[in-house]
Amino acid sequence: MKISVIGCGYLGAVHAASMAQLGHDVIGIDVDRAKIDSLSQGKAPFFEPDLPELLIAGIEAGSLRFSSDMADVAGSVVHFVAVGTPQQKSGTGADLSYVDAAIEGLLPHLAPGDLVVGKSTVPVGTAERLAAIIEPTGAQLAWNPEFLREGYAVKDTISPDRLVYGVRREDPSASVASLPPASGGGGASRQEARRAVAILNEVYAQAIAADTPLVVTDYATSELVKVAANAFLATKISFINAMAEIAEVAGADVTELADAIGYDARIGRKFLNAGVGFGGGCLPKDIRAFTARAEELGRGESVAFLKEVDAINLRRRDRVVELVVDALGGSAFQKKVAVLGLAFKPNSDDIRDSPALDVAVRLHGLGAHVVATDPEAIANSKLKHPQLAFGSTAEALKGADIVVVVTEWNEYRSLDPVELASVVDGTIVVDGRNCLDVAAWRGAGWRYIGLGRR
Numbered sequence: 001m002k003i004s005v006i007g008c009g010y011l012g013a014v015h016a017a018s019m020a021q022l023g024h025d026v027i028g029i030d031v032d033r034a035k036i037d038s039l040s041q042g043k044a045p046f047f048e049p050d051l052p053e054l055l056i057a058g059i060e061a062g063s064l065r066f067s068s069d070m071a072d073v074a075g076s077v078v079h080f081v082a083v084g085t086p087q088q089k090s091g092t093g094a095d096l097s098y099v100d101a102a103i104e105g106l107l108p109h110l111a112p113g114d115l116v117v118g119k120s121t122v123p124v125g126t127a128e129r130l131a132a133i134i135e136p137t138g139a140q141l142a143w144n145p146e147f148l149r150e151g152y153a154v155k156d157t158i159s160p161d162r163l164v165y166g167v168r169r170e171d172p173s174a175s176v177a178s179l180p181p182a183s184g185g186g187g188a189s190r191q192e193a194r195r196a197v198a199i200l201n202e203v204y205a206q207a208i209a210a211d212t213p214l215v216v217t218d219y220a221t222s223e224l225v226k227v228a229a230n231a232f233l234a235t236k237i238s239f240i241n242a243m244a245e246i247a248e249v250a251g252a253d254v255t256e257l258a259d260a261i262g263y264d265a266r267i268g269r270k271f272l273n274a275g276v277g278f279g280g281g282c283l284p285k286d287i288r289a290f291t292a293r294a295e296e297l298g299r300g301e302s303v304a305f306l307k308e309v310d311a312i313n314l315r316r317r318d319r320v321v322e323l324v325v326d327a328l329g330g331s332a333f334q335k336k337v338a339v340l341g342l343a344f345k346p347n348s349d350d351i352r353d354s355p356a357l358d359v360a361v362r363l364h365g366l367g368a369h370v371v372a373t374d375p376e377a378i379a380n381s382k383l384k385h386p387q388l389a390f391g392s393t394a395e396a397l398k399g400a401d402i403v404v405v406v407t408e409w410n411e412y413r414s415l416d417p418v419e420l421a422s423v424v425d426g427t428i429v430v431d432g433r434n435c436l437d438v439a440a441w442r443g444a445g446w447r448y449i450g451l452g453r454r
C-alpha cells in the first residue's frame with residue numbers, strides 16, 4: 001500500500017521504517033529538515049535498536065523516502081498521523097498543536113477514499129473533532145493507538161501484541177467486525193467503517209495473519225484504550241513504589257514482596273520493579289493529560305488517584321537523593337558522586353522526564369561533584385544540562401565517594417564490585433533500580449543501599 005507517515009519522531013520514524021519493512025511504499029514527512037536529512041541518509045536521529053538497519057534496507061529498496069514537503073504525500077492512500085502530543089507548557093493537559101497542524105497541512109492533499117489514521121496519544125474526543133474536519137474532503141478517519149515501548153519499538157510495531165482500530169460508528173452497539181459484507185447494506189458510515197477496517201487489515205496483513213488480537217471499536221474507546229493502558233502501567237509502578245516506602249520503615253524487602261505477589265497470575269511480576277520510578281515521553285505526561293481531560297469532562301474524581309500515582313513517582317527521586325546525602329554523612333557538598341545512567345530506561349537515549357537525569361541535576365544542585373555517565377544518553381543530557389560533568393563509566397567511578405545507579409543498563413548490572421572497590425574512594429552504592437546483585441556487592445565489602453530493601 002502507498003502510505004504516508006506525518007511526524008518522524010520516536011513513533012513516526014519507527015512506524016515509517018516498519019511499514020516499509022512490511023512491504024509498503026512509504027513516505028515519512030516532518031517539518032524538521034535536519035531530521036529528514038538524517039533519516040534520508042539512513043541515520044536514526046535517536047537511539048533505537050534495529051531502526052538503523054530498517055532505515056537503510058527501506059531506502060536501498062526504494063520503498064522508504066522522507067520529505068519535509070507535505071505535498072509529497074500525494075499518491076498515498078493511507079496517512080498515519082504520528083506527531084507528538086507533549087504536556088502543555090502552562091498546564092497538565094496535552095498540547096495538540098502538532099496534531100492540529102498536521103491535519104491542517106494534510107487537508108489540501110487528501111483525495112476522496114483516503115484514510116487518515118491517528119496514532120498520536122490524544123485526549124478522548126479529539127478524533128471526533130478531527131473527523132468533522134477531514135470528512136468534507138471525502139477522506140475518512142480511523143484511530144489506531146500505538147503501544148510500542150522504546151528500546152523494543154521495531155519489534156512492537158512489526159509484531160504488536162494487539163491492534164486497536166477506532167472507527168466512525170453511528171450505532172455504537174453494532175459490532176463493526178460482525179457487520180455484513182459491503183453488499184449487505186447498512187448506512188453510509190457503516191460502509192465507511194467497514195472500508196477503514198479492510199484498509200487497516202491490509203496495512204497490518206502480517207500481524208492479522210499471525211492472529212494478533214484485534215479490537216475494532218469507536219473513536220472514543222480507541223483513544224481511551226491508550227491512556228488507560230499507560231495509566232494502568234504507571235499505577236502498577238507507583239503501587240510497588242508505595243510498598244517500597246512502607247517496606248523502608250517496616251524493615252521489609254520490596255523485591256521479595258514483588259516476587260511473592262507477582263506469582264499470583266492475576267497480579268503478575270511485570271512492571272513491579274520498585275526504584276527511582278517512571279519517566280520518559282509517555283507515562284508521566286499521559287497520566288497528567290488524562291487527569292486534565294477527565295476534569296474537563298466533569299469526572300476528575302474518577303482518576304484523581306493518578307495525581308497520587310504521579311506524586312509517589314516523584315517522591316522516589318527525592319528518596320534517592322536523600323539516601324545519597326544520608327550515606328555521605330548528611331551533606332553531598334564537594335563529594336564526588338558517580339551517577340550511572342541518564343536515560344529514562346535502558347536501551348534508549350531518551351532523557352525526557354528522566355528520573356536518572358533529575359537525580360544527577362539535584363545532586364549537582366546540592367554542591368556535589370557529580371560525574372554522570374550513560375552508554376547512549378550523554379549527548380542529549382549535555383544539551384539540556386551543560387552544567388553537569390559527564391564522562392565514561394571509568395571516569396565517573398574513579399575516586400568517587402559514592403556510586404548511584406539510576407538506569408539499569410546491562411553494563412552497570414554486570415560491573416564487578418571487587419574490581420570497582422579499588423577504583424572508588426568510598427565503597428557505598430545506592431541502587432536506584434534495585435538491579436544489582438546485593439550479595440555480590442556486600443560480599444565485596446560495599447555498603448549496599450537499595451530502595452525499599454532491607
Ligand code: UGA
Binds near residue numbers: 149
Ligand atoms: C510506555 C508503555 O510501556 C508503552 O506500552 C507505550 O506504547 C508507550 O509508553 C507510549 O505511550 O508510547 P515507554 O515509555 O517506552 O513505554 O517505557 P516503559 O517500558 O513503559 O517504561 C516507562 C518507565 O517506567 C521507565 O522509566 C522505566 O524505568 C519505568 N519502570 C518500568 C519502572 O520504574 N518499574 C517497572 O517495573 C517498569
